[in-house]
Amino acid sequence: xxxxxxxxxxxxxxxxxxxxILTDNADLIESRVGVRPEVVRIxxxxxxxxxxVEASPALLTEDPDDILLNPDIDIVVEMLxxxxxxxSFMLQAMKNGKHxxxxxxxxxxxxxxxxxxxxxxxxxxFLFEASVAGGxxxxxxxxxxxxxxxxxxxxxxxxxxxxxxxTKMTDEGLSYDEVxxxxxxxxxxxxxPTADVEGLDAANxxxxxxxxxxxxxxxPSDIPTTGISKITPADIDAARSRGKKIKLIGQxxxxxxKLNYSVKPVELEASxxxxxxxxxxxxxxxxxxxxxxxxxxxxxxxxxxxxxxxxGDILQIMRDMCK
Ligand code: HSE
Numbered sequence: 515x516x517x518x519x520x521x522x523x524x525x526x527x528x529x530x531x532x533x534x535i536l537t538d539n540a541d542l543i544e545s546r547v548g549v550r551p552e553v554v555r556i557x558x559x560x561x562x563x564x565x566x567v568e569a570s571p572a573l574l575t576e577d578p579d580d581i582l583l584n585p586d587i588d589i590v591v592e593m594l595x596x597x598x599x600x601x602s603f604m605l606q607a608m609k610n611g612k613h614x615x616x617x618x619x620x621x622x623x624x625x626x627x628x629x630x631x632x633x634x635x636x637x638x639x640f641l642f643e644a645s646v647a648g649g650x651x652x653x654x655x656x657x658x659x660x661x662x663x664x665x666x667x668x669x670x671x672x673x674x675x676x677x678x679x680x681t682k683m684t685d686e687g688l689s690y691d692e693v694x695x696x697x698x699x700x701x702x703x704x705x706x707p708t709a710d711v712e713g714l715d716a717a718n719x720x721x722x723x724x725x726x727x728x729x730x731x732x733x734p735s736d737i738p739t740t741g742i743s744k745i746t747p748a749d750i751d752a753a754r755s756r757g758k759k760i761k762l763i764g765q766x767x768x769x770x771x772k773l774n775y776s777v778k779p780v781e782l783e784a785s786x787x788x789x790x791x792x793x794x795x796x797x798x799x800x801x802x803x804x805x806x807x808x809x810x811x812x813x814x815x816x817x818x819x820x821x822x823x824x825x826g827d828i829l830q831i832m833r834d835m836c837k
Pocket of ligand 1: 814
């Protein structure tokens with residue numbers, strides 16, 4: 515039996531979801547790929563946190579070097595969140611010849627060039643589908659089936675927490691604070707939800723989308739960004755009276771060779787395809803010069819949808835390892 519040895523950096527929401535999929539669906543994965551995924555080490559930083567799934571204590575470690583320097587490990591999966599130490603860990607893994615999968619939009623958006631160039635220089639794969647719009651396979655589509663297009667515009671609801679908050683405020687008249695707490699309990703929100711509600715998380719994801727679709731790196735801090743923390747029930751009612759809905763939209767478009775981009779609350783016509791995207795769901799609405807308009811829709815947050823995208827990347831690497 516062929517196995518791929520996997521080390522997980524992080525055992526929170528996404529780490530737990532990824533571990534559950536790799537273990538619950540190990541037979542299915544082996545039958546599809548011809549290689550069995552085997553998680554051999556898990557870096558767990560907070561032992562006392564409530565977990566989605568338990569792992570054998572023998573797998574758990576508090577020392578990242580047990581994974582980064584482990585000669586048996588083929589694939590390192592980074593799900594720590596935050597720019598550091600995640601970026602340094604990924605670079606170290608690549609330099610040690612390990613393929614890297616990451617769900618970490620903040621680290622990738624901040625260090626896109628360094629990470630992609632280091633992976634290429636060390637002849638390892640670096641895949642990060644889960645970093646944008648959770649379970650939606652939008653990066654694979656941009657780099658795969660859509661790669662013959664010149665992209666004209668990308669518009670997305672890229673943050674599940676803010677979409678959940680806006681939906682509950684709009685449909686149930688709940689207060690901002692009540693819904694934020696609920697989103698945190700459901701595992702959508704970042705550890706510090708400021709990144710969600712101020713639009714920074716959406717800006718990280720838009721930066722990654724711009725890099726892949728338009729071939730340009732725009733730092734998240736250079737994307738004009740406004741969040742939803744100042745949206746009031748009165749704003750929502752006023753939009754409703756005009757037949758509109760407020761959504762936090764990340765947008766990038768090319769006009770006469772100039773790339774425009776922003777993250778901000780936008781009043782969408784109720785008939786716009788993105789206006790019907792509710793709760794923690796995300797959607798990415800893409801216009802390509804040849805394909806026209808497309809919309810990708812699905813869960814943008816949560817342990818299993820995000821874990822699904824992480825595992826898709828792991829399986830892709832497992833297939834490539836067999837070539
Ligand atoms: N906090 C993020 C969100 C998690 O709410 O969309 C997924 O990236």
